[in-house]
Each structure stands twice: as C-alpha cells, then as structure tokens.
Amino acid sequence: SLVGGDGAVRHGGAARAALGATLDTMVEDGLRVVRIWALGEAPADAPEWKREFAFRLGPTGWVEASFEHLDAVLEAARVRDLRVVVVLANRWADYGGFPEYARWVRGGSASAGSAARPPDLTGNELDAFFGCARCNEAYRAHVQRVVTRTNQRTGVAYRDDPTIFAWELVNEVSAFTQRGEQQLVEWVRSSSALIRSLDPNHLISAGHIGFRGSRGRQVWSRVCALPEVGYCDAHAYPSGDPRVTSPAVLRAWVSDQVHAWRTATASAPKPFVFGEVGFALHGDRAVRRPEQWMRAFPLAA
Helix, strand or coil, X not given: XXXXXXXXXCCCHHHHXXXXXXXXXXXXXXXXXXXXXXXXXXXXXXXXXXXXXXXXXXXXXXXXXXXXXHHHHHHHHHHCCCEEEEECCECCCCCCHHHHHHHHHHCCCCCCCCCCCCCCCCHHHHXXXXXXXXXXXXXXXXXXXXXXXXXXXXXXXXXXCCCEEEEEXXXXXXXXXXXXXXXXXXXXXXXXXXXXHHCCCCEEECCECCXXXXXXXXXXXXXXXXXXXXXXXXXXXXXXCCCCCCHXXXXXXXXXXXXXXXXXXXXXXCCEEEEEECCCCCCCCCCCXXXXXXXXXXXXC
C-alpha cells in the first residue's frame, strides 16, 4: 500500500513537529510505504514563513535545516519499518516547483512577500521546460544534492539506505504537444540516468500524472516502458473527471489504466503504483461512502 504523504511531514513547523504522530497513524492504518516531497524552492528574498517550506532560496541558497529534517523523516520511517518514496520536484507551483526554476532562469521572481500562490507553467511552458538546459541544471543540482547526501543522524548514505523505496523524478508531470511529448520521454530518460549514475541501488519512477485521451495514453505508455523507469505510476482523482459518476464507472476507469500498464510492460514486466488517490468529500462532486469507491482499485487490478 502507498499513501500520498506529500507535505504532511515535510512542509512547515507544525507538520515537522508532528512527524512521529503522523507516521504512527500511517502504521496503525496498515501502510508500509509512504510518499514525501523532498522539494521546496523560493525566491532568495523570501519572507520567513516561506523559508519554513524551502530546501532552496534562489539557485544557490540551500537550506540545511530542511535537509536535516529529511534525515529525521528517514530515520523515523526506518524505526517504524516504513519505506519512503522521495519526490524530487513538483510540476506545479506549490512550494516553488518547476515554475520557480523557470523564473530563476528568466531572471524574474514571483512577488516574494505575497501570500498568493504563483501561477503554474502553462502546457507550452512546461513542454519548453524539458528542453531548457538552464532549467534542468537547476533541477539536477537539487537532485544531486539530495541523492548524494549522507544522513547526519544515522551516518547512512542515502544511496545505501534501504528505508528509501524509490526516487520519484517529479510530482504529476505530463506533456501537451507532440514535441513536448518527445522531450518528456527524453527528459525522463536522462534524469533517470543521472540518478542511476549517483545511486545504483534504488528504484526510479517518473511521477507521471496519468492519462485520459489516446495521445496521453501513448506518451504515458512510452514513459512507463522506459528501461530506466522501475515502475509505472499515475494519480487518481476521479472526482475531477466528470465521466466518473459511480464506483462501477471508476472500476472500468481503473481497469483501463491497468490494461494500458500491462500492454506497455508486456515485454518487460514491472509494477504499477497509484501514488495518490483522492475523492471530493464536499461540494458538487462529493462522493458518499468513499470506502465503496476505494474498493474499485483492488477489484479492478
């Protein structure tokens, strides 16, 4: 089982202070693998509240306290016999992400003192990001710093730590144009190769958000089938898809995802993981009895 832990033990003082209690709850729920965001990018002149969420303030302003907390997360997970998927970047603007990398390259910055969430990259901007050498230099500097770190609490190099289940390249990546699709595939291949050169021991996943239409299915399948990728992944938020109107329809939706996975990996089998699953509990798309919807996943697989 996996849980989309994201910032639950990483971002902000209150979340960090609750690290032990949060992981204890996961253990009580029967979880064995958790997923965390080892990411956070902010302007160099970010206010204090944003600094609590950052691994990096500008291209060279590394925040050692955030890396030390990541050490603590891994140690706490090891004590509880949990394994950790470490997510290395965010496609979205939450906590900085690819949009902040792109702003560094452009020489601009989101308003550092504003509480407003900065804009995400558009589809075309995201496609351009994959081929942007300076953007990828910024991303890869973070990857190298995380993957080559030695845990200051345990003395174990991350590359040798069995607590780490996998490295995830980026949260919810996708592509929007034919050129972008090809660049995405090459980006996943080259980014995975970098990690493999630094760490020969752990799995690597792309962090692809998944697909809806036929073109999205094709590029997802290409990413899934890459030999550098250790397992296929996708996220499932059926409340956001107006076509998914019942657990029965969801079951068919998941079956389609599973069929795409089996087809993509027919010649080289590998696992498939839903890294995040969620349902709306309020509003027009709220579901009743979410446990019935959750059952669609094991039944379909």
